[in-house]
Amino acid sequence: MAKNVATxxxxxxVVADKKRNQWKEVWRRLKQNKMAMLGLGILVFMVIIAxxxxxxxxxxxxDQMISxxxxxxxxxxxxxxxxxxxxxxxxxxxxxxVSLSIGLFAVTISIVFGGLLGAMAGFYGxxxxxxxxxxxxVLLAIPSILLAISIVSALGGGLFNVMLAVGISSxxxxxxxxxxxxxxxxxxxxxxxxxxxxxxxxxxxxxHIIPNAxxxxxxxxxxxxxxxxxxxxxxxxxxxxxxxxNPEWGAMLSGGRQFIRDHWPMTLFPGLAIMITIxxxxxxxxxxxxxxxxxxxx
Numbered sequence: 500m501a502k503n504v505a506t507x508x509x510x511x512x513v514v515a516d517k518k519r520n521q522w523k524e525v526w527r528r529l530k531q532n533k534m535a536m537l538g539l540g541i542l543v544f545m546v547i548i549a550x551x552x553x554x555x556x557x558x559x560x561x562d563q564m565i566s567x568x569x570x571x572x573x574x575x576x577x578x579x580x581x582x583x584x585x586x587x588x589x590x591x592x593x594x595x596x597v598s599l600s601i602g603l604f605a606v607t608i609s610i611v612f613g614g615l616l617g618a619m620a621g622f623y624g625x626x627x628x629x630x631x632x633x634x635x636x637v638l639l640a641i642p643s644i645l646l647a648i649s650i651v652s653a654l655g656g657g658l659f660n661v662m663l664a665v666g667i668s669s670x671x672x673x674x675x676x677x678x679x680x681x682x683x684x685x686x687x688x689x690x691x692x693x694x695x696x697x698x699x700x701x702x703x704x705x706x707h708i709i710p711n712a713x714x715x716x717x718x719x720x721x722x723x724x725x726x727x728x729x730x731x732x733x734x735x736x737x738x739x740x741x742x743x744x745n746p747e748w749g750a751m752l753s754g755g756r757q758f759i760r761d762h763w764p765m766t767l768f769p770g771l772a773i774m775i776t777i778x779x780x781x782x783x784x785x786x787x788x789x790x791x792x793x794x795x796x797x
Contacts, residue, residue, distance in 0.1 A: 528790040535786020541779035549595040560593040561744040569762050579764035587768055594746035598728050601662050605727040606720050608666030613673030618704050621681030635671040643668040647730055651739045661740050665730045669723060676719055680712035714791040718784055725780035732773055748773050
């Protein structure tokens with residue numbers, strides 16, 4: 500027994516070094532993908548700008564002055580002003596913090612709950628699998644945006660409720676991805692070895708199966724942030740998102756649509772922000788897919 504414990508202790512650093520080397524190799528392959536690095540650069544730039552919003556625009560996002568409304572882009576207001584005289588760029592930068600937060604936390608909710616449900620369904624199979632997956636099939640039968648609208652309508656608007664609605668509507672997709680990975684992994688030799696030494700089901704799922712199923716989750720999560728931002732923008736566009744005057748790109752689009760013919764900056768720039776962010780996330784997601792599994796390269 501002592502010999503086995505010593506052997507296991509000695510092999511632990513080797514396993515840790517192997518995992519570190521694997522992630523270094525993933526980063527090396529990702530750096531070779533110029534489009535993925537472009538997407539990563541855009542996202543890093545947006546995150547830095549969002550975190551620095553209070554320093555860049557200390558007047559805030561609701562500095563109203565009717566006398567300066569409907570200005571076109573100029574040296575003082577680079578993106579012009581809206582119908583209440585507020586700087587469009589000011590509101591977009593503060594809105595980036597809101598939109599990116601919604602995308603991140605919504606996907607976190609989806610990954611945590613969807614991952615756990617998918618892991619349990621794939622690991623136990625049988626009745627547990629049927630109960631979990633048939634319940635999720637009910638959610639899948641409802642379009643995700645309609646499900647999000649229903650949840651927000653029931654709970655009310657607000658940042659947390661929007662995050663919750665978008666996150667819940669995406670849970671079935673992540674559960675299916677994790678379930679498929681777990682079904683493939685649970686028959687592997689290292690799982691049988693962990694079971695043979697007396698590891699509990701909880702330990703096997705959390706320490707062995709889920710870490711080895713991270714690759715598809717990471718890729719789907721990156722792409723899921725783009726979908727979550729788009730869903731949140733859609734909810735705000737129809738009036739179910741954050742209440743005014745809080746800035747959010749979808750709400751800014753909704754507020755500017757009645758002025759689209761006479762004052763195009765109110766809709767053009769928020770629309771471009773949504774498009775560029777989703778484009779960058781898709782580039783990064785595709786790059787991560789190739790880096791984590793080089794066999795998928797075209």
